[in-house]
Amino acid sequence: MLNYDAMGGVVFLLGAILIAVIVVFIVFVGSAIILGILLHKKRKENNAQQSVTHTSEVPKED
Amino acid sequence: MTSRTLRNDTAKRAAGFYFVIHFLLEVVCFYMVTGLAGDAEFIGTVAIIYNVLAFVPQLLIGAALDLFPKRHFGALGSILLMTGFFLFFLTGATGALFWVSLVILCAGNAIIHISGAELTIRSAGSRLSPVAIFVSGGSFGVITGQLMALYNVPFVIPAILGMLTLPLIIISDRLYRDIPESSSSCTGFDLVSAKRAIAVVIIASFLIVSVRSWLGYGIPTSWNKTTFQTILLFTALGAGKAAGGLLADRIGARKTAFISILGAVPFLIFGDRIMIVSLIGILFFSMTMSVTVGMLVSVMRFAPGAAFGITTTGLFAGTLAAVIIRSDCLLANCILIVISSALCALLASFILKPGTSGNDIIKKDQGG
Numbered sequence: 001m002l003n004y005d006a007m008g009g010v011v012f013l014l015g016a017i018l019i020a021v022i023v024v025f026i027v028f029v030g031s032a033i034i035l036g037i038l039l040h041k042k043r044k045e046n047n048a049q050q051s052v053t054h055t056s057e058v059p060k061e062d
Numbered sequence: 063m064t065s066r067t068l069r070n071d072t073a074k075r076a077a078g079f080y081f082v083i084h085f086l087l088e089v090v091c092f093y094m095v096t097g098l099a100g101d102a103e104f105i106g107t108v109a110i111i112y113n114v115l116a117f118v119p120q121l122l123i124g125a126a127l128d129l130f131p132k133r134h135f136g137a138l139g140s141i142l143l144m145t146g147f148f149l150f151f152l153t154g155a156t157g158a159l160f161w162v163s164l165v166i167l168c169a170g171n172a173i174i175h176i177s178g179a180e181l182t183i184r185s186a187g188s189r190l191s192p193v194a195i196f197v198s199g200g201s202f203g204v205i206t207g208q209l210m211a212l213y214n215v216p217f218v219i220p221a222i223l224g225m226l227t228l229p230l231i232i233i234s235d236r237l238y239r240d241i242p243e244s245s246s247s248c249t250g251f252d253l254v255s256a257k258r259a260i261a262v263v264i265i266a267s268f269l270i271v272s273v274r275s276w277l278g279y280g281i282p283t284s285w286n287k288t289t290f291q292t293i294l295l296f297t298a299l300g301a302g303k304a305a306g307g308l309l310a311d312r313i314g315a316r317k318t319a320f321i322s323i324l325g326a327v328p329f330l331i332f333g334d335r336i337m338i339v340s341l342i343g344i345l346f347f348s349m350t351m352s353v354t355v356g357m358l359v360s361v362m363r364f365a366p367g368a369a370f371g372i373t374t375t376g377l378f379a380g381t382l383a384a385v386i387i388r389s390d391c392l393l394a395n396c397i398l399i400v401i402s403s404a405l406c407a408l409l410a411s412f413i414l415k416p417g418t419s420g421n422d423i424i425k426k427d428q429g430g
Binding site: 010013015016018019020023024026027028030031034035037038039042043052 | 103104107110111115116118119121122124125126128129292364365368372375
């Protein structure tokens with residue numbers, strides 16, 4: 001099945017290039033999705049921090 | 063003891079641990095890959111698969127590990143690495159199991175790289191030297207692994223060396239205790255001009271890494287004829303990577319980038335036949351690595367693993383470009399070195415903020 005001698009070197013080399021293209025595609029799409037999630041999480045954290053700062057800045061009523 | 067000084071101490075330990083771990087990891091991988099025998103197509107196929115599976119997935123693995131900053135997967139990487147290594151020596155270089163062993167080995171390799179990057183960057187404060195020292199260990203490992211395979215060192219020696227990675231990773235994971243739990247993102251890195259968009263910095267850094275990786279294959283080194291000279295070449299590569307981080311912490315990333323990119327040019331061009339001149343050029347040339355990592359971490363503090371992964375993907379892109387576009391003409395290579403260095407220097411000057419070094423940021427932080 002995955003025997004190098006039976007399949008011939010050139011076919012194997014082309015297979016490797018195809019695998020490389022697929023891996024690059026999966027990695028780029030997967031990373032973009034995860035980085036999107038991370039960025040969203042970070043923005044939410046920042047917004048929450050900012051709202052806490054704003055609340056603490058409001059002067060207390062006597 | 064402030065949290066900063068504590069972290070500086072932690073960063074030194076992290077760099078030391080992962081220098082050794084990276085060295086051992088590359089010994090195992092290059093002992094296996096160099097020991098393979100076969101025709102050009104077979105070696106080419108293995109080279110493509112190894113490069114694509116060890117370098118490119120680091121971006122995805124890095125991003126995935128950034129999602130869980132409190133979980134550490136380095137030990138899993140070590141187990142996978144050694145499983146692939148032992149499977150290879152049980153099955154040999156034929157049949158389906160050889161390719162399975164190669165895939166497992168590469169997965170382990172990628173996970174350990176990202177674990178090292180995560181620890182050395184997260185513990186660094188704003189210094190580049192920890193990640194630079196971690197990366198430099200690889201160059202010494204590559205040449206040691208290659209020599210072990212060429213001199214038919216018994217399989218048991220790299221196997222024992224590889225197995226040492228597991229306890230070292232487990233011990234180094236304890237260093238995370240010194241890093242404040244509240245920081246899911248790394249702090250301190252501020253090397254990039256505030257006006258630059260994240261996408262621009264990512265693309266520019268990727269381009270610089272790719273061009274430097276591609277250029278590495280065209281450096282004229284006709285002096286390199288003996289094993290000893292090859293050892294010196296890899297030593298210069300490793301020492302340069304570490305020196306880049308140390309220098310950036312002292313004089314700033316921008317100055318280091320210029321010294322590295324432009325300072326290397328005359329030495330690389332005129333060092334074709336003179337070993338010492340060429341070695342100085344290669345030392346300067348390798349110093350860019352830590353600066354590009356610093357550029358990326360500065361805009362991706364929330365994802366240091368992915369930032370490191372972008373540089374390794376850039377390295378792969380450069381290797382691929384070297385396979386497609388390669389010249390044996392000395393003059394052509396010299397022209398390429400000059401043009402691409404000028405391009406990289408321009409990009410670095412556009413992105414990097416002047417006058418900030420890691421040490422300055424930490425001093426300022428301690429003063430405040």
